[in-house]
Amino acid sequence: MSYGRPRVLPVGHFQDVVRDESSLRRFLHALxxxxxxGLEQRAAGLATRSIKKASKMWAIDTAISMIDLTTLEGSDTPGKVRTLAAKARRPDPGYPDVPAVAAVCVYPDMVETAVTQLSGTGIGVASVATAFPSGRSIREVKLADTRFAVEQGASEVDMVIDRGAFLSGRYWQVFEEIQAVKQACGDAHLKVILETGELAGYDAVRRASWLALLAGGDFIKTSTGKVSPAATLPVTQLMLQAVRDWHAATGEHRGVKPAGGIRTTKDAIKYLVTVHEVAGPDWLTPKLFRFGASSLLNDLLMQRRTQLEGHYSGQDYVTVD
Amino acid sequence: MTFEYAPAPESRDIAALKPSYRMFLDGEFVEGTGEPLKTLNPATEEVLTEVSTASIADVDKAVKAAHRAYDRVWSRMPGSERAKYLFRIARMIQERSRELAVLETLDNGKPIKESRDVDVPLAAAHFFHHAGWADKLAYAGYGPDPRPLGVAAQVIPWNFPLLMAAWKIAPALACGNTVVLKPAETTPLTALVLAEICQQADLPPGVVNILPGAGEIGAELVAHPEVHKVAFTGSTEVGKQIQETVAGTAKKLTLELGGKAANIVFDDAALDQAVEGIVNGIFFNQGHVCCAGSRLLVQESIAEELLERLQARIGTLRVGDPMDKNTDVGAINSAAQLARIRELTEIGDAEGAVRWTSSCPLPDKGYFFAPTVFSEVQQAMRIAQEEIFGPVLSVLTFRTPEEAIKKANNTPYGLSAGVWSEKGSRILWATQQLRAGVVWANTFNRFDPVSPFGGYQESGFGREGGRAGLEAYLNV
Known part of the structure; x- marks a missing residue:
């Protein structure tokens, strides 16, 4: 299956929607x-699925392969990024069959270090950009930020939308900005962070999801991880509905990335069940679903060992980064 | 590799299934003098256990025991004391909730996630709610000192065996009545465990009597001259017979009968959640729900899209072993009910409706029926008129809101209805027009002991639950 995506919107799909400001606004408000x-009830229902034995093992490995292993701190050092990269390549030294993670996610100035560590591994380097996490800057700065990350070798860019513009109804401005960043990304994949914790309610999340898809985002991502609440199961369900409906309308697969607050294997499995039952089995691949996380990986590794060894191990048996 | 959910079965041992069960009469478990019955697990068609049943003579004994308990103890006891027993029963249901859930699933065929998350917690909630009323009846709006009626004869169906027993027993006891209850022939077990709980709670002998048996025992019970109150939940056909029996006597009667509920989806509805509500409305408990949303009325302009989404969603329902924690739709309760569902769906084909069936795999043995949707259904078809009581949805369309109401009300039933719209004024307008005892807005099949439940016309009369439900068990 190919998940390649055209540079521009497929002809005939939504061209009328993105013609101008008012057509875009009409479309988003008519969703x-x-x-x-109902949304939360369904999420709670999906969370009661009981995933055991072989299916749990499969889910753990799949979840590991979907992680964007993330460090986004002011105190990040090249040393820390190198440690993270080593862990990304081989998450559990005791078990070489553990899959590598999907990508590491860092600030732009750390991209070069990460790229050096990961070249030839197939593991992506994602960089946040566009005045992350607040998005409060002028467009020139945001675009320069993006270009810098890509020049340093980032294969994926995680941008933030201008929540101020979105909430005050200036959808066209947000749309154009995503398009401009997309252009600045070149071949790099673009993930559009909606920061759902700052959007007012689920209707706004649905609008923002469609806005990002229309503007060409390859992924829609819940959160920066800097705002609470970050990813939740209902919000992720809603965004999965958006990519499912996008696929039904255009035939294109776009991805979803919940980020922030997913720390346990139990949580990760709830998300995988939601992906499976809401969007469908097609989305159960790192090409279309990612977890933005840091501590989640160690819990997955510990649970994996428990499955294999029949007893729990402790924090001391997984590497601390 | 794909994401297959490995079997996650609940343990059968938790049900503490005994080789035989006896009826509960005057505070003791005794051998009934009727023909013993064998109760089946509908998911495997295996015999679970043997249950002794009541004879006509046993009915008389039970009513007399209930009478004695009423005269000597229960009607004289202060409400605050009755409340203590009800609170105790509620807590014991919670303590034994896992056992009750597994037993219910074995005997009934409903998925464990429903018996665990719906039936048993709601049964406990009904006892808690009514325990609270027992010493506050003077504030219920039925006068300063409303009196109980006497002995209540209660006959319940097989679709929610424990929950229906709780719906019936809790308000009767809270108001000061005593009870003789007949559980359904195919699902007597959890009611008998409830009897055990009553015994362990030290409920005075005779206050609750539970007599398993077939329909004629129920007929004998409601006809007994020393019964003062009759409460029945079940088919409209049997409800009519009971009404004839009770006519001309002083017995107070409440009936909760069949339904053919309309679930109306307007074009401005929250579509994804409406799909969830439709699925929950008709496939909850395999559609063995008297208030099931079995007629979907959808506005023309979104009909095609909604149907596509609905079928995709129904395709993800997991049908099979009810004991598996991941099963969404379990077994049909009996061979007879399965035959009736098959018969009515064949009639649907013959009438020209378009059948769509989920391609989900079904187990080789046991009584199972795949989720089915009939589209292009017309009002004149039998599948739009008759209660199928199974996982079968009939889809009709409408153009104007007035047409929706007209079609929704065009039924001899009137138990429940659903309205889906993001527009508050439209919801209020529609609920005022709909002739149904319960109308859900933007949800379906939600139950709570606080809100009264009951129907219009051939769906019966009287309310159960809440303040309104007390009226049925008080001399007012």
Whole structure:
């Protein structure tokens, strides 16, 4: 299966929607509403699935392969990024069959270090950009930020949308900005962070999801991890509905990345169940679903060992980064 | 490799299944003098256990025991004391919730996730709610000192065996009545465990009596001259017979019968959640729900899209072993019910409706029926008129809101209805027009002991639950 995507919108799909500001606004406001109670009830239902034995093992390995192993701290050092890269390549030295993670995710100035460590491994280097995490800067700065990350070798760019513009209804401005960043990305994949914790309610999340898809985002991502609440199961379900509906309308697969607050194997499995039952089995691949996480990996490794060894191991048996 | 969910079965041992069960009469478990019955696990067609049943003579004994308990103890006991027993029963249901859930699933065929998350917690909630009323009846709006009626004869169905027993027993006891209850022939087990709980809670002998048996025992019970109150949940056909029996007597009657609920989806509805609600409305408990949303009325302009989404969603429902924690739709309760569902769906084909069936795999043995949707259904078809009581949805379309209401109300039933719209004023307008005892807005099949439940017309009369439900068990 190919997940390649055209540079521009497929002819005939939504061309009328993105013609101008008012057509875009009309489209976003005409999307079906989201009923909070129903959405959350379904998420709670999916969370009760009982995943055991072989299916649990499969889920753990799949989740590991979907992680964007992330460090986004002011105190990041090249040493820390090198450690992270080593862990990304071989998450559990005791078990070489553990899959590598999908990517490491760092600030732009750390991209070069990460690229050096990971070249030839197939592991992506994702960089946040566009005045992450607040997005509060002028467009020139955001684009320069993006170009710098890509020049340093980032294969994926995680941008933030201008929440201020979105919430005040200036959808066209957000749309154009995503398009401009997309252009600045060149061949790098673009993940569009909606920062759902700052959007007012589920209807806005649905609008922002479609806005990002229309503007050419390869992935829609829940959160920066710097705002609470970060990723939740209902929000991720809603975004999965958006990519599912996008696929139904255009035939293209786009991805979803929940980020922030997913720390346990149990949580990760709930997300995989949601991907499976809401978007469908096609999305159960790192090409279309990622976890933005750091501590999640160690919990997955510990649970994996438990499955294989029949008893729990402790924090001291996984590497601390 | 794909994401296959490995089997996650709940352990059968938790049910503490005994080789035989006896009826509960005057505080003791005794051998009934009727023909013993064997109860089956509908998911495997295997015999679970043997249950002794009541004879006509046993019915008389039970009613007399209930009478004695009423006269000597229960009607004289202060409400605050009755409440203590009800609170105790509620807590014991919670303590034994896992056992009750597994037993219910074995005997009934419903998925463990429903018996665990819906039936048993709601049964406990009904006892808690009514325990709270027992000493506050003076504030229920039925006068300063409302009196109980006497002995209540209660006959319940097989679709929610424990929950229906709780719906019936809790308000009767809270109001000061005593009870003789007949569980359904195919699902007597959890009611008998509830009897055990009553015994362990030290409920005075005779206050609750539970007599398993077939339909004629129920008929005998409701006809007994020393019964003061009759409460029945089940088919409209049997409800009519009971009404004839009770006519001309002083017995107070409540009936909760069949339904053919309309679930109305307007074009401005939250589509994804409406799909969830439709699925929950008709496939919850295999559609063995008197208030199931079995008629989907969808506005023309979104009909095609909604149907596509609905079929995709139904395709993800997991049908099979009810004991598996990941099963969404379990077994049909009996061979007879399966035959009836098959018969009515064949009629649907013959009438020209378009059948779509989920391609989910079904187990080789046991009574199973794959989730089915009929589209292009017309009002005149039998599948739009008759209660199928299975996982079968009939889809009709409408153009104007008035047409939706007209079609929704065009049924001899009137138990429940659903309205889906993001527009508050439209919901309020529609709920005022709909002739149904329960109307859900942007949700379906939600139950709570606080909100009264009951129907119009051939769906019965009287309410269960909440303040309104107390009226059925008080002399007002």
């Amino acid at each position: 079906p509403g989201v009923d909070q109670v």
